[in-house]
Amino acid sequence: MSDLLxxxxxxxxxxxxxxxxxxxxxxxxxxxxLLTAGGGGERPPTxxxxxxxxxxxxxxxxxxxxxxxxxxxAERHQIEIVRRIxxxxxxxxxxxxxxxxSIYAPAELVSGMSAIESYAFFDTWVLDALATLGxxxxxxxxxxxxxxxxxxxxxxxxxxxxxxxHHVTMSYDIDAAKMLEVLRIGRDKGTTSxxxxxxxxxxxxxxxxxxxxxxxxxxxxxxxGLHDSxxxxxxxxxxxxxVTSKFATNEWLQALP
Amino acid sequence: xMIKKLHGILTxxxxxxxxxxxxxxxxxxxxxGKLVVVDCMIENQRLTNVSLSGDFFLAPDEALEWIVxxxxxxxxxxxxxxxxxxxxxxxxxxxxxxxxxxxxxxxVRRAIAGGAA
Numbered sequence: 001m002s003d004l005l006x007x008x009x010x011x012x013x014x015x016x017x018x019x020x021x022x023x024x025x026x027x028x029x030x031x032x033x034l035l036t037a038g039g040g041g042e043r044p045p046t047x048x049x050x051x052x053x054x055x056x057x058x059x060x061x062x063x064x065x066x067x068x069x070x071x072x073x074a075e076r077h078q079i080e081i082v083r084r085i086x087x088x089x090x091x092x093x094x095x096x097x098x099x100x101x102s103i104y105a106p107a108e109l110v111s112g113m114s115a116i117e118s119y120a121f122f123d124t125w126v127l128d129a130l131a132t133l134g135x136x137x138x139x140x141x142x143x144x145x146x147x148x149x150x151x152x153x154x155x156x157x158x159x160x161x162x163x164x165x166h167h168v169t170m171s172y173d174i175d176a177a178k179m180l181e182v183l184r185i186g187r188d189k190g191t192t193s194x195x196x197x198x199x200x201x202x203x204x205x206x207x208x209x210x211x212x213x214x215x216x217x218x219x220x221x222x223x224x225g226l227h228d229s230x231x232x233x234x235x236x237x238x239x240x241x242x243v244t245s246k247f248a249t250n251e252w253l254q255a256l257p
Numbered sequence: 258x259m260i261k262k263l264h265g266i267l268t269x270x271x272x273x274x275x276x277x278x279x280x281x282x283x284x285x286x287x288x289x290g291k292l293v294v295v296d297c298m299i300e301n302q303r304l305t306n307v308s309l310s311g312d313f314f315l316a317p318d319e320a321l322e323w324i325v326x327x328x329x330x331x332x333x334x335x336x337x338x339x340x341x342x343x344x345x346x347x348x349x350x351x352x353x354x355x356x357x358x359x360x361x362x363x364x365v366r367r368a369i370a371g372g373a374a
Contacts, residue, residue: 087312142354
């Protein structure tokens with residue numbers, strides 16, 4: 001990544017949102033609301049670190065619920081199914097098993113880049129943070145963060161009204177057996193891993209999840225600058241409204257049954 | 258009354274079962290890209306009830322419906338080239354990432370060739 005491109009980050013006063021744990025539907029709605037706020041200029045460019053209040057399967061905008069989720073498995077483990085606004089694949093979330101973050105930025109931050117270039121650009125600081133912790137990770141186009149011992153995470157993007165949302169989920173320590181009971185990934189393809197846990201970040205750093213997040217924030221702060229921030233009352237209201245009017249509706253979740 | 262109600266339930270059940278039975282399913286992993294899944298039916302030698310899903314990226318969201326509309330009603334013996342051409346025309350103003358017009362066409366042909374899911 002050229003220094004000239006990386007210097008673009010410094011054009012903005014980046015805000016940090018490190019929120020308390022929130023319900024899966026609230027997270028879906030927050031991304032939608034903050035992307036809109038970013039495009040409207042009400043919110044400066046922001047890094048949001050997610051904390052989950054409950055387990056969930058998060059499916060991509062264009063995925064079919066039936067194709068991705070074992071509904072009986074999800075019900076047995078009391079796991080909620082939610083649909084996000086970005087494309088990409090399904091993920092299995094339990095509080096503490098992943099590290100998830102969103103970046104809301106003006107589209108001009110990545111102007112002139114191809115979509116594939118912009119994916120790698122948005123996560124350069126994360127690769128640096130992981131390197132500081134001794135994890136050699138790199139970008140695998142289109143949207144994967146990977147390492148010698150396998151995939152670490154995946155990103156997804158959406159552009160709307162001059163703003164970009166780029167969000168990423170990385171595996172910290174996932175219960176693979178439970179995940180395979182809930183997701184249909186790889187079941188019929190013979191790719192099912194024998195591993196009981198998918199724990200690239202825990203096993204490769206030996207650190208608690210919070211320590212990794214702290215390092216990520218420190219790296220972002222050092223490279224791009226970062227000011228602490230909170231959700232505004234307008235943003236909270238918009239989010240609450242989006243939960244009931246969009247994300248919790250059957251129309252949205254079952255858009256592709 | 259009871260019999261009429263029962264008849265209604267049975268007819269609905271039968272219709273639903275037939276619909277599921279006739280639903281065809283095709284998948285294609287775009288090289289270097291994502292999984293493209295097509296479900297559809299054939300009625301009077303034409304594609305109907307087409308749905309498209311997968312872990313690809315598309316913008317705007319409506320582009321998904323544009324693709325489905327371009328496939329709906331097409332002759333079931335349409336070749337890959339024709340189908341891909343229709344999808345390409347329908348998505349001329351859309352952004353596709355991890356999904357291609359050819360990939361969609363292959364998934365459709367696989368659904369038809371494979372028959373009922």
